[in-house]
Amino acid sequence: MSPANTREEVLEAAANLRWEVGPNLHDSLMEALYTDAARITDRVLSRDDARPAFDLDRTIDRLVTSRWLGFPIMMLLMAVVLWVTITGANVPSSLLSSLFLETLHPALKQAAAAAGLAWWLDGLLIDGMFLAMAWVVSVMLPPMAIFFPLFTLLEDFGYLPRVAFNLDRWFKKAGAHGKQALTMAMGYGCNAAGVVATRVIDSPRERLIATLTNNFSLCNGRWPTQILIATIFIGSLAPPALAGLVSAGSVMAVVLLGVGCTFLVSWGLSRTLLKGEASAFSLELPPYRPPRILQTIYTSLIDRTLIVLWRAVVFSVPAGAAIWLVSNIHLGGVSLAEHLIQGMNPFGLLIGLNGVILLAYIIAIPANEIVIPTVLMLTVLSVGLPGVGEGAGVMFEFDSASATLGVLEADGWTLLTGINLMLFSLLHNPCSTTLYTIWKETGSVKWTAASALLPIAMGFLVCFCVAQVFRWLGG
């Protein structure tokens, strides 16, 4: 008998025997397993039955997953993490930017002049590429170095599965996977990292939903925009004592709007393009564990911060070159940037923004953190304020919010422009790093395009509506 025949015989025998054991094989096997496991456990495990009067894990769980306190605690923790990130990042950010912009930048310029570099090469390399990279590093590194470790500490402690538990009901209603809560939370650090994290979701349908909606989590590159604009346009409306609270509140409102969009778009997608029921999954609520602080800081710095930072730097360098080029290439005596701004201004004004903001978002696709400096540079260029700024194609930032406000108002900015910039900063295409990640993770040009076009369409729509209402109210 040939071996292939013997093998077929095995299969045949199995098919016949299957009738004999009946249809409940799986169940009886599971039962046998459970019986064995229970029997062994019984023999080897002994517990001290004196129940402790106070069970810490249970108590914490009862609080953080409680129907009434669960959501407020979640928001409070998030607000604390954000507050620590924002305030904590200030000092190192300004140290880094003074190192890069006040020490290194002039030194490089001098060295270039000494070496007799052509003006355009010097501008392209130092004013364009170097400055863009310096901006990204000084604006992005400190908040990430604070946010990611804090986030990882919460993760290590065991809080994240509770967030997923709290939000599961909502995600289920939206037809999405409960673990999307975890990827959404990661997105507040960096959308590219959030997109990678969607790997925890098994079902391809639900994973796509999580990928497409991750952009609605405000990433740390967009926090500075939100905070600056909230401070100068919205905080200034309130009495000085309350200004900080009001501007923080308005940023939180944008965050919650993003959460709302996540649910809305997930719901829409799961009823149209990505039809299907939410799949069931079991998520064990792990015990709380005291986080290992040093180890956590180390791994989150290496795994998350540096990798994300490196990608942002890689993408910001060509953006710096583009920014410098559009401001310095002249057509008919007017720079390319001014041509573009003029061209986009009517549409921009229609939706309550302006041409400068739209152009800034186009050339700052590589990294959201250079949007504000680009906006300022382009505004000064197009308004032609003498003696302000550093020259065509040189990104800068003002030391005080009031100086920023002065320049922006000279270009016709109003409260509406401020509000809409905050909305548009939430609702626009993801940065190129995130898009690249989405393309790599989904392997589909179609879904990558969808994840870029969907939020931008929403952004235009929302800004347009807000502008209409605002003008109707006579603001």
Place this chain on the structure above:
Amino acid sequence: MKPNAPPGACEICPAHHPANLKRLGVNMDRYDFVVALAGNPNTGKSTLFNSLTGLRQHTGNWPGKTVTRAEGGFAYQGSNYKLVDLPGTYSLLSTSTDEEIARDFILFGQPDVTVIVVDATRLERNLNLVCQVLEITGRAVVCLNLMDEAERHRLTVDERSLARELGVPVVPAAARQGRGVPMLIDRIHQVATGTFVCKPHRIQSEPPALKRAVSLLVEKLGAAFPDLPNARWVALRLLEGDARIEEAVRSGELAELVRVPEGAAPAEGTG
């Protein structure tokens, strides 16, 4: 219940040589043994993986964090070990992606040793998986992890009785603190080199009809694949109509699972 070691025993015990451990990180150009890390989700497999390899795989206190298989290496007493961190699963019997990755690796990847990481505070549920793994491979070490938490919950596990019940070495550990890791490495080494011969626990409580069907099928399998190490488990899978295993029988792939004698080169196919 826990027998106390006589004073001085620790110093002369072969496990007491942490210096013998060399963490190789990802630099694995050649290896003598393949070790798989299996276990329920969130039992500390990745933490253990890191402390064995010196790598800094991201660990997190939530189940389902390890989404891809991580590999790394360490050297101990002159042997190079390749360590594969598998995704955590509750069972190997259903068909989610995670379970298939883990199941296929333990069965077809033929690790020399499978370390089953067990949460000591949830012993009964974890033993379900242990029993399933032991059906596939007898060359296993149970790492009774999270002992610190078990103590906090006032649970005591008699690891000697557990080892006797399961027929494989059981090492109590607290991987987050590094407790028990040297002992674990030593047990892995013993099983890999064949110094410790396992007598793995087999499922005993199955109904008589099933028992009979399995033994008949095992006989048939024995004719087609002599010396198949996990014939019982293959028989169970065939009875359940597992397509992947049927295919492995039909193509003869299963024959490759017949273990070559100790000391021979490890299997190439690990993926």
